[in-house]
Amino acid sequence: MARKTIFYHILPYYLLVIVLTLFTSAWYTTVLLKKFYFKHVQEELEIRCSLVEKDVADLMASSDYNGLDLFCKKFYKANNSRLTVIAPDGKVLADSIEDPAKMENHAGRIEIDDALKNLTGRSIRYSPTLHQNMMYIAMPLPIKGKDSSVLRISVPVGFIDKTLSEIYRKIIYAGIAIAVLATLIGVFVSRRISSPILALEKGAANFAKGDFSRKLQVPDIDEIGELAGSMNFMADELNRRMREILEQRNRQNAILSSMMEGVIAVDAEGRILSINRAAALLLKTPESYQDKLFHEIIRNAALQNFIDSVLEEKKTIEKELSFFDDEQRSLYVRGTVLNDSEGGCIGALLVINDITRLKKLENMRSEFVANVSHEIKTPLTAIKASVETLLDGGTAKDDMENLLRIISRHTERLTSIVDDILSLSKLEQDKMQDDQKLSETLLETVVEGAIADCREKAEKKEIGFVMNCNKGIVGKMNSSLMEQALVNLIDNAIKYSDEKSSVEIETFKDDGKIFMRVKDHGCGIPQEHLSRIFERFYRVDKGRSRKLGGTGLGLSIVKHIANLHGAKVEVESVVGKGSTFTIILPG
Numbered sequence: 001m002a003r004k005t006i007f008y009h010i011l012p013y014y015l016l017v018i019v020l021t022l023f024t025s026a027w028y029t030t031v032l033l034k035k036f037y038f039k040h041v042q043e044e045l046e047i048r049c050s051l052v053e054k055d056v057a058d059l060m061a062s063s064d065y066n067g068l069d070l071f072c073k074k075f076y077k078a079n080n081s082r083l084t085v086i087a088p089d090g091k092v093l094a095d096s097i098e099d100p101a102k103m104e105n106h107a108g109r110i111e112i113d114d115a116l117k118n119l120t121g122r123s124i125r126y127s128p129t130l131h132q133n134m135m136y137i138a139m140p141l142p143i144k145g146k147d148s149s150v151l152r153i154s155v156p157v158g159f160i161d162k163t164l165s166e167i168y169r170k171i172i173y174a175g176i177a178i179a180v181l182a183t184l185i186g187v188f189v190s191r192r193i194s195s196p197i198l199a200l201e202k203g204a205a206n207f208a209k210g211d212f213s214r215k216l217q218v219p220d221i222d223e224i225g226e227l228a229g230s231m232n233f234m235a236d237e238l239n240r241r242m243r244e245i246l247e248q249r250n251r252q253n254a255i256l257s258s259m260m261e262g263v264i265a266v267d268a269e270g271r272i273l274s275i276n277r278a279a280a281l282l283l284k285t286p287e288s289y290q291d292k293l294f295h296e297i298i299r300n301a302a303l304q305n306f307i308d309s310v311l312e313e314k315k316t317i318e319k320e321l322s323f324f325d326d327e328q329r330s331l332y333v334r335g336t337v338l339n340d341s342e343g344g345c346i347g348a349l350l351v352i353n354d355i356t357r358l359k360k361l362e363n364m365r366s367e368f369v370a371n372v373s374h375e376i377k378t379p380l381t382a383i384k385a386s387v388e389t390l391l392d393g394g395t396a397k398d399d400m401e402n403l404l405r406i407i408s409r410h411t412e413r414l415t416s417i418v419d420d421i422l423s424l425s426k427l428e429q430d431k432m433q434d435d436q437k438l439s440e441t442l443l444e445t446v447v448e449g450a451i452a453d454c455r456e457k458a459e460k461k462e463i464g465f466v467m468n469c470n471k472g473i474v475g476k477m478n479s480s481l482m483e484q485a486l487v488n489l490i491d492n493a494i495k496y497s498d499e500k501s502s503v504e505i506e507t508f509k510d511d512g513k514i515f516m517r518v519k520d521h522g523c524g525i526p527q528e529h530l531s532r533i534f535e536r537f538y539r540v541d542k543g544r545s546r547k548l549g550g551t552g553l554g555l556s557i558v559k560h561i562a563n564l565h566g567a568k569v570e571v572e573s574v575v576g577k578g579s580t581f582t583i584i585l586p587g
Contacts, residue, residue: 014186022175022182030168038135041160042122045137045153048081053141056085056151060093060143069094082134085141086112086150093149098129111138115150124157133157200228262352265338266307268345270294282331282354283323300324303333310335310348320355329356383407438565441482443473443507443514450486451505454494462500469507475514475585477565482583485561486516488554489581493520497578514585525573533571534559558583 052075059068072083076096085094090107092100106112111121121138138152203215215232262279266272272289279285285297295304302321310317316336323329332355338347386403447469458465493503497520504519525533534555558581562569566586573579 014190015183018179018182018186022179026171026175029171030164033167034164037160037164038124041135041155042137045081045135045155046120046139048079049137049139049151049153052083053139053151057141057143060085060141060146060149065093065100069100072096080155082130082154084152084154086138086152088116088147088149103129109136109138111136111152112150114138115140115152116148118148121150121152127154130156135160196228200231203228203231262350262354264294264350264352265347266294266311266350267347268311270307270311272297273347279350279352282352303331306333306335307348307350310337310350311345314345329354330359331355383411437478438476439479440474441477441479443475443516444469444471446477446479446483447486447505447507447516449479449483450490453483453487454490457491457494458503461494461497463494463497464502466502466504467506469505470509473507473509473514477585481561481564485558485583486518488558489518489583492554492581493518493522493579496520496522498522512586516583516585517580518582519578519580521578524575524577525571525579526575527573530571530573534569 052071055071056068059065059071068085072085072094073096075081075083082096083094084092084096084106086106087093090105090112092098092103092106094100095103110123110125114121115138118140122136124133124135126132127134133156134154135157136152136154138150141149141151143149215235260278262282263274263276264272264279265274270293272292272294275283275285275289283298283300283303289297294307298304300321300323303323306317306319306321314337316334318332318334321331321333323331332353334351336349337345338349340346386407389403390400447467451465451467455465490503490505497503501521504517506515506517506519508515559569562583568584570582570584571579572582
């Protein structure tokens with residue numbers, strides 16, 4: 001999971017605070033505004049009631065209900081407010097909008113009940129007459145010689161909501177503008193805070209890599225500036241201490257290098273006390289081993305018996321053991337007794353060395369020495385016999401020339417063997433990790449150079465070349481090494497082909513890969529030998545190979561060159577019809 005920079009840690013919380021603050025402020029403001037506006041409308045309606053109270057009372061006193069109803073309707077047109085007059089029994093006497101005679105009795109309305117109790121009645125409710133929510137203000141209307149009636153004034157709540165909606169919209173616009181401005185400020189502040197911290201991070205990374213030459217710039221932010229100064233001081237201290245540690249490491253290198261060996265400590269009962277990392281990797285033990293017996297963790301009878309022997313015999317024992325898991329490994333184990341201060345046995349200590357690679361190298365060396373000795377012995381024997389014959393004297397001139405030709409031929413063979421051994425050794429040491437060793441090369445120039453080197457040998461056997469090379473193929477390779485690989489393949493094709501036959505060379509590109517194919521029409525290779533022909537000194541027909549001057553290293557060199565290029569070599573062969581070798585390079 002990708003980690004976020006401090007900028008992206010600060011900014012979201014900053015924006016969250018802004019959004020919550022704006023949202024809370026806007027919500028609280030709208031609530032207060034709504035309460036304030038409703039209260040203001042109620043007060044305004046009460047004032048309007050007070051202003052028309054005398055006129056309505058006079059009309060009521062004269063019992064001029066038609067005039068009263070006309071007054072209410074004129075009032076609505078002038079003030080956009082509904083005015084209603086209700087008798088003490090709840091009967092509607094006049095109304096600004098409806099015909100009073102068609103209106104139902106209002107005796108049960110909340111605001112009417114409060115007004116009849118000589119209080120100012122207030123309510124917001126649904127009007128069955130107008131089919132909408134209304135705000136009502138009802139006030140008692142005293143009339144001389146009569147019971148008090150009720151004067152009610154009302155406005156639609158929708159009108160109030162519409163007015164508030166306009167205000168809310170303006171508040172939202174203002175909030176968005178403030179949020180955008182605050183966001184820009186937040187980005188600026190976050191950048192200002194995160195930039196020096198990121199600079200500290202880069203500086204710390206340089207310090208971690210051991211580069212103490214570039215000091216951190218001290219920013220003008222006090223806390224971060226102090227931190228930068230402390231890190232610069234820390235870098236100086238680290239640099240000094242690392243030099244001291246380096247000197248100590250050089251002195252202790254012999255001790256630390258021994259920890260490459262596997263070390264296991266067990267108590268007197270065989271319970272594991274400690275396993276170092278090298279031993280854990282070597283024996284593939286689980287991480288949890290505390291208070292467990294060695295026999296439970298290490299499933300190897302030879303190693304178990306070795307531990308038991310050390311604990312029983314209470315002496316130092318050294319032994320080579322074989323360990324089997326995915327493959328057979330050879331271990332050199334040295335066990336010694338652990339004693340307490342009084343000399344009593346408290347356990348055993350094992351030091352394990354994996355000598356598998358050494359064994360393999362030893363076997364390879366022995367095999368290599370045997371093969372080289374065998375290859376060199378034949379020409380040396382021939383040279384020695386020829387030299388002894390010459391030293392005996394009395395050799396005819398023709399015989400002498402023949403002996404000298406034998407010496408020359410076998411000397412050339414020895415030279416070829418030595419040259420191939422040196423080439424193979426150089427290839428094994430050269431890992432081709434530096435990309436500068438590989439360059440974009442036109443493939444046809446490599447092929448032409450290899451053919452030119454082999455043309456003289458081909459002409460001696462009257463062997464022709466059949467080329468089928470696509471033009472313009474470019475690959476990333478070491479041209480000299482690749483040419484050497486092709487020369488070896490073409491040279492083998494010439495050696496094992498009959499006279500007056502042909503060697504086919506083909507290059508093409510397919511599926512993003514480059515193919516270089518050399519095909520002969522010689523004796524072919526039996527299937528049982530195909531898996532081993534790239535081994536050093538391996539020959540299908542030893543007598544014929546030596547007769548033709550082969551060293552047994554050519555195909556091994558080809559395989560090494562291919563490996564250095566990240567390529568592979570494939571072979572197809574039919575006995576009596578010939579062989580086809582293909583080098584497949586990545587595109």
